[in-house]
Structure formats: structure tokens, C-alpha cells
Amino acid sequence: MFCRNQTARATVARGSALEMEIRRGKFRKSVFLDTSQDSDIQKKIDHEIRMRDGACKLLAACSQKDQALEAAKSLQTCSTRIMAYMSELQRMKEAQVMQKVTRRSSDAGPMDDRLPCKGKVAISDLRIPLMWKDTEYFKNKGELHRCAVFCLLQLGGEIFDTDMVIVDRTLTDICFDNTIVFNEASPGFELRVELYSCCSEDDYSAGSTPRKLASKLSSSLGRSSGKKLRATMEPGPCSPVSNGGASPLLLPVPSVPGPKYHLLAHTTLSLSHIQDSFRTHDLTISGNEECSYWLPLYGSMCCRLAAQPHCMTQQMTSGCLKVKQLGGDPQSWTEVYAVLKGTSLFCYHRQEDVEANVEPAFTIAINKETRIRASEKDPQSKVQNIRISNQYGGEEVTHTLTTDSREDTHRWMEAFWQHFYDMSQWKQCCDDLMKIELPSPRKPAPVTPKQGSLYHEMAPLATPSCEGLLLQDNAVSAEIRALLSSYYNDSY
Template identity: 65%
Template sequence: DLRIPLMWKDTEYFRNKGELHRCAVFCLLQLGAEIHDTPMVLVDRTLTDICFEGAFLFSEAGPDFELKVELYSAGLAGGPAQGSTPRKLATRLSTSLGRSSGKRVRAAMDGGPGSPPGNGGTGPLLLPTPNVPGPRFHLLAHAVLSLAEVQDGFRTHDLTIASSEESSFWLPLYGSMCCRLVAQPRCMAAPVTSGFLLLQPGAEAPSGTRLFCVLRGTGLLCYRDPGQAEGGMEPALTIAVNKETRIRATEREGRGQPHGMAVTNRYGGEEVTHTLVAESQAEAQRWLEAFWQHFYDMSQWKQCCEELMRMEVPPPRRPPAVLPRQGSLYHEMAIDPADDIEAVTDILTRRAGGQAPGTPPWLSLFEEPPPRGPASGRAGSPSPPPRRPWGRPRTLSLDA
């Protein structure tokens, strides 16, 4: 969370006096090419802090990072009258003027027989669209955070005020913000290297033991087999690796080539050395280079490598929910002209809870007329063609 305290005057906050000053604010956080923004918050004198909830993750930060935090604000002034439409304006004019004058103004704006000759009585009088500008945000305060401000806990940081009290977007800031800035270097969270090493005879292994070792964070974790490391089990032996640890290459007897390493730590007032032998010269060189790189990374990240800091991963932003389309009864009717009446009856039955409605009075309009007998007169004269039902059978509009 990011909290920015406010410093209202006594008469504004406690006595609730003076003009109500309201602003919309949000924060912009930038680290290199990565930019995140917070949700917008409305602030007035009823709040003592500006609170932005949630966590922001920057995945490409180096030890020389600079996190820029910028607070933007826009003053909110005016009411709903700014967005009056021409029809609302016409209503106000017609009610504020006299009865006869108001009718003429309303007729001129709506269009009709009473419109002026210039309008021709064919269309409404078009008024210019009111020019209502949107909110304009200004930089209210900013800060730059670096590796020195990293701490596993909430901490107060200084803010540089970039506006004056005369500005419409101004807010009474204390000049500080409170947040939790943590860093998790890759050398602390992910394995640097791993492989088999032979622990030479000593107090932990009197006869020598072949162990699967993983260099990660502040320790060299030694397991009996790779399965224990992959399963997250407790290591059989943990050798501390920190800024006080010393690494020395060991050579094979009589050959003068690096074959392993000696890891020395001081526990209390006593030095403890663990000698680890690699399976080959190339493997020993690979381990030595991994240790040297690990020590360099720890020296660059400083306090971030003393212990693994807990980091919250923000959930992905959800897209706005799409509301289901609310169709009317007319849109639900995909009716074939051959069975118009049956389809409409089925829809009404479903809406009535399964009870079939009675015969509607308009059903007779769609029924075929009864066949007539042969006309008196000439025998065998053709009968007139049947008349089509009245109306448009393909389009039915009902109010249910």
C-alpha cells in the first residue's frame, strides 16, 4: 500500500467550515521502461490520508535502479449544469420566459409548424454543442526511490512538492509518503548453480560423502540426491555463504590444478572450513566462477542479500465485465412465416410459467377464411384466388 498523509487546517477538518475543495488524484510509478498507474481516488477534507491499495511488481530492476513516484491531481469544480443539453436549455428558457414567448422558443428548438421561417418548420433548431473540457491533471508531488530506501517493512520517504496553494489542484500534503519497498535479487530467489561435490572427511562426514549441492541465497545447500532438492526437503548440510565467507581454490596433489574449493566461515570466535572436491577440473572451475559471481551480486545488492524479503505478486487486472445483452420479446422471436402463431404461443407459454394462455382475440385475424361453395351461374367457372391475411405475418410486435 502507498499512503500519503494530508495536513488540513483546523477549521476545514474538525469544524467542517469553508469551501469544499475536492480533487481527483492518482500515482504514476516508473522504473526504466516499466510504468504502472494506480486507480483514481477522490480526495476532500473528510480524508486524512490518500491511500492507494495494491502491489506493483517491476521485474527488470538492477541494483542501480531509480523508481520515480509521481502524484497527479485535478481539481473538481462545477456541477451537473455544465453538461446541459440543448433540450434541457430549451426547457429552462420556455419556463423562465412568458407563456407565449416560451412556446415560440420551444417550438423553434423542437421544430414544427410554429418554427421561424429561417428554420422552415422541418427540423429542430440545432444549438452548438457546449464546450465542456475534461479534467486536466497536474504534477502535485514526486519522489525518487533507490536501493538505499529498500527495507523489509513500511518506511517513510520524502516527497518534493511541485505546486503552490494557489493552484486549483493543490492538496495540503505533509511532504512525505509511506510505503513498503522490497527487492528480491535473482541470486537470492533462484539457484545460481548446482551439481555433485564430494565433501572431504571432517566433523560432518568422517569418511567423505558425495552430495548434490545447490548454491542459492545465503547458503550452499547439500542434499543426498537431486530428488530431495527438487522435492523441497530439508538439506543434509547447509554451509553459510555471506559477505564474511572466504573461498579458496584447492589443488590436486602434485598437479597444481584446481580440483575443489575450501569454504571458510567464522562461527563465534572459531573458523570452520569445509573442503569440497569436484569431479573434474572444468567442474571445479565452474563452481569457483559461480561463487565469485554470487559474491559480486551480493555486494551490489547490499542489504537485500542479508535475508530473502517477502514479495507480494499483484493479481492480474481483470477486464471490465461484459453485461449480457438484454433483448426484448421482439428480439427473441426467430419465427418462420409458416408457423408464426405457434411460435408466439410457445414464447408466451414459457413466460407464463408453463401454463398455456387462452385463445387471444386477435387470432381470428390470421385464420384462413372458410372455403366457399361453387358460385351459382356458370358451371366450372374458376373461383377467385384466396385473399392474403391482413397485416404483415413476418413481423410481430407484442407487449408482454
């Protein structure tokens, strides 16, 4: 037990808030018996911390507006993910302390003991209409107000961001073409959509002025003295310094010169908002016209929100059955290999037909209107039968199922009850299988056209086979090319 607890402690980052709680003895030893999930979340937190540090350094070094806006977007996204993972880790610890270990029921116990299946939730075709003044949109009068916007979408521990879009009065809608899929949603999910905005007309080059000045001074003073001067004028590391073992994650986002995004509007979507069509949802707007990041929103957004519960897309159970339709020959049993999936019990002649994608011999409807009950024991086999009844055009049709053992009958009945419970929780998502389009791939970065400078003529020649300091494809030449690029871009 001692060794396992020591291993659990090792999965917690040194100096983190969780480690301090462990030292204070606020968590019992039994909390750390299963640390696989804790370790996974901790790895995600560590990864986002590294990404956030990189975004901070990139933002501090950017001299171009579009680069700075993308770096600030990455910084905002990483910070949001860190806080979400920390909250998820805290919820797990609280559940472990309170011994709230839940599992899918293995017997026909109370319905409250069951857990509904998970599922996919996808949001696509996101549109946010704008409401410009007539003088701005039609007459093109007034100062051109331009903002960079993007959306953050969070469902549980999953957080995604859309592409960044530049918005001005020439646009009537903010359009995001991304299709975002959350793979581990429960029917009680809450999908939070946040719209962030940043004025792209502000001057972000002020943060680089000390570095440019220091560079010029260092070249004038010489290598040794100039190096010391640059060290004093360069900004420190972007991550907050740990204070007394406190977690840097709990401190505010580091302040870095450059653009900053602000929350412009948000909304929360749930199961009741899912419909296999394009719908409008209300937005809660933050800020006002005095804010530099302000955009005239209508107060609504349009999107398509779809869901695919696992009970609709995956095999919930399968096995050999004997089937007899009511009214048929009492001795005419059909042996089938049955698969429970979606709104049907698929009956195949052989198990190999399932793997070969052969059409089933017949199907039995399994939906919210289906009635299933266990009949009296068969006097010959001593096994309970399962009766499935459905209404077809006002007429009731009943199929009788039987298995080879009492255990198989119990397994099938439990699978049916769990399937009905999943359907009752996912509601309209189980009427028909909704279609979810795969996310579109990220667009590649545009290639910078030739501009006749030394940098643009040299860059295409930089291959591993080239010789010479400037033309070698290594870290040094890449840094030189980046500096040359920044110089020529600033010159033009």
C-alpha cells in the same frame, strides 16, 4: 543481409521518427541485426497508442464526473507509458550504435565486466499524510474542496498506476492499498513516484453541450441535414495528425474537453531506501494553494519498499560435488547434489530430493563474510579443490569441495564469484530474503441499483436469448442502453 534489414524496417511503424532516421541513414545496418527487443517495444507503443485513442474518445463522450475522471486518468497513464517506451527504444538504439553489448561474464575476468543479477522491487502500503487547517478539519468550515488523486510509479520501462481516490478534508491521509511489483529491476534502479491531482468539483459537462445541441438540431432538421450538422460539430479524432512524416508520439498530449490531472508531488526511490519495514520519504511538491488541484501535503510519504534479487530466490547453479569438512577423516568424502541459492549452498543426497522439496542433508553458509578459495591440486585426482570458510561463534569452519573435472571446478568458482558480486551490488537486500505480498486484485465495478427507469428495468433482461431490437445482446442494443443510461443519469 538485405532481406534481414528489410524485415527490421517492417517492425518500425510507418511515419514514425525512427523510420525517418532509418531513411536518413543515421543508423548503420548492423543495428538491425537483432530486432526482437525493438519489435516488442514497438508493439507496446502501438498498444498504448490505441489505448490512448480510446481514452480520448471516451473522455469526449463522458457526461458523468466519475467516468470522466477515470478516462482522464487512463489518458495520463497511456501518455506516460508512450514516452517511457520511446525513451527505452532510443536508449537501445544508442547502445547498439555504440556497440555497447554487455553480457554476464563467462570467465573470471575483471569485476567491471560483470553484470549484477536483476530482481523484484515491490512498493506497498503507500500513505501520504495531509495537513488541513483546524477550521477546515475540526470545525468543518469553508468550501468543501474535493480532488481525485492517483499515483504513477515508473521503474525503467515498467509503469503502473494506483486506484483513483477521492480526497477531501474528512481524510487525514491519502491511502493506496495497491501492491505494485517491478519484475526486472537492477540494483541501480530509480523508482519515480508521481502523485497526480484533479479538482473533482469543476464542471466537465461543457464539452458535451455541442453534441447535445447538435443532436436536438439534427432531429429537428431531418436525418440527412442533421447528419451533416453533427459531422461539423463533432470533435475530430484525438490523435494528432501526422505532419510531414513526423511521429505523432513526439507531439503534446491531445487536448480533449474534460478533467485534466496535474502533477502535485513526486519523489525518486533507490536501493538505499529499501528496508524491510514501513519508512517515510520526502516529497517534492508542485503547485501552490492557488491551484484548483492543490491539496495540503505534509511533504512526505510513507511506504514499504522491499526487494528480492534473483540471487536470493533462484538457483544460480547446481551440480554434483564431493564435500569434506576440515578435521574429518581425509578419505571421508560425502557425495551430494548441491544447489547455490540465496545465502546457502544446499547439499542434498540425490538430485530427486530437490524436485521433491525434501529437506537438504546439510547446508553451507554463503554470505558476504564467507571466504572461498581454490586450493592446490590434489596429487591423486589432479583437480583443484574449493575451500569454503565461515566463522561460527569465533571459530572458523572450513568445507572442502571437489568436482569430477577441471571444467566443473571452473564453473563452480565462476558461480561463486558472480554470486558474491550480486550480493555486493544488492547490499542489504541480500542479508535476508524480504517478503513480497502478491498484488491485490482489482475491485470489481459496483453494480448500479434499480432506480425505476426504463433503462434500469430493461438492462437485466438483455440476454442473448431475448428477441427484439432493444433486448438483443449485441452492439446496437448496448449502444442504445448506454444512451438511455446517460439520459436517465442526466435527468436525475
